[in-house]
Amino acid sequence: xxxxxxxxxxxxxxxxxxxxxxxxxxxxxxxxxxxxxxxxxxxxxxxxxxxxxxxxxxxxxxxxxxxxxxxxxxxxxxxxxxxxxxxxxxxxxxxxxxxxxxxxxxxxxxxxxxxxxxxxxxx
Numbered sequence: 846x847x848x849x850x851x852x853x854x855x856x857x858x859x860x861x862x863x864x865x866x867x868x869x870x871x872x873x874x875x876x877x878x879x880x881x882x883x884x885x886x887x888x889x890x891x892x893x894x895x896x897x898x899x900x901x902x903x904x905x906x907x908x909x910x911x912x913x914x915x916x917x918x919x920x921x922x923x924x925x926x927x928x929x930x931x932x933x934x935x936x937x938x939x940x941x942x943x944x945x946x947x948x949x950x951x952x953x954x955x956x957x958x959x960x961x962x963x964x965x966x967x968x
Contacts, residue, residue, distance in 0.1 A: 847915070848883070848913045848914055848915055849913070849914070849915075849939050849940075850885075850911070850913050850939070850940040850944075850945050850948075851911070851912055851913070851914060851919065851937055851938065851939055852910070852911045852912075852938050852948065853909070853922070853926075853935060853936065853937040854907065854908070854909045854910075854936050855873075855908055855910075855926060855932050855935035855936075856895070856905035856907055856908075856932070856934045856935070857869055857906040857932060857933065858900070858902060858906075858930075858932075859892060859902055859904045859905050859906065860902075861906065861931060865931075866906050869931050869932075870887065870889070870908050873910065873922075873926070874887055874910060876922065876925055877910070877912050877918070877922065880914070880918045880921065880922070881914065881915070881918070882913060882914035883912060883914070884910065884911075884912045885911045885912055885913060885948075886909075886910070886911040886952055887911075888909040888910075889906070889907075889908055890906075890907035890908065891906065891907065892904055892905070892906055893905065893906075893907050899933045899934060900933060905934075911948055916939075922937070923935070
């Protein structure tokens with residue numbers, strides 16, 4: 846069957862320790878791999894302030910997982926995300942050809958302004 850590129854961003858509850866947070870992320874990455882998906886990139890964006898409170902919490906751990914899989918896997922994956930009480934919110938999107946190119950450039954660090962300004966300051 847054909848595979849598509851997907852990106853899932855999920856927010857984990859802020860009451861988790863770093864170890865618990867990493868274990869939860871590993872759980873979902875391993876779930877994808879077991880189902881035959883190719884995990885391309887996992888980014889931990891860290892603890893961020895939420896735009897509005899969720900379950901009386903104003904912060905959460907943001908994680909982005911980029912993967913390639915068959916469309917039938919998404920339903921199983923999202924059911925597991927819903928079942929886990931550590932996940933406050935999630936969003937899975939299918940990437941089109943422009944988003945795939947953008948994601949590749951982001952992984953290479955073309956959009957990191959902080960590193961660019963430090964390099965320019967060093968010159």
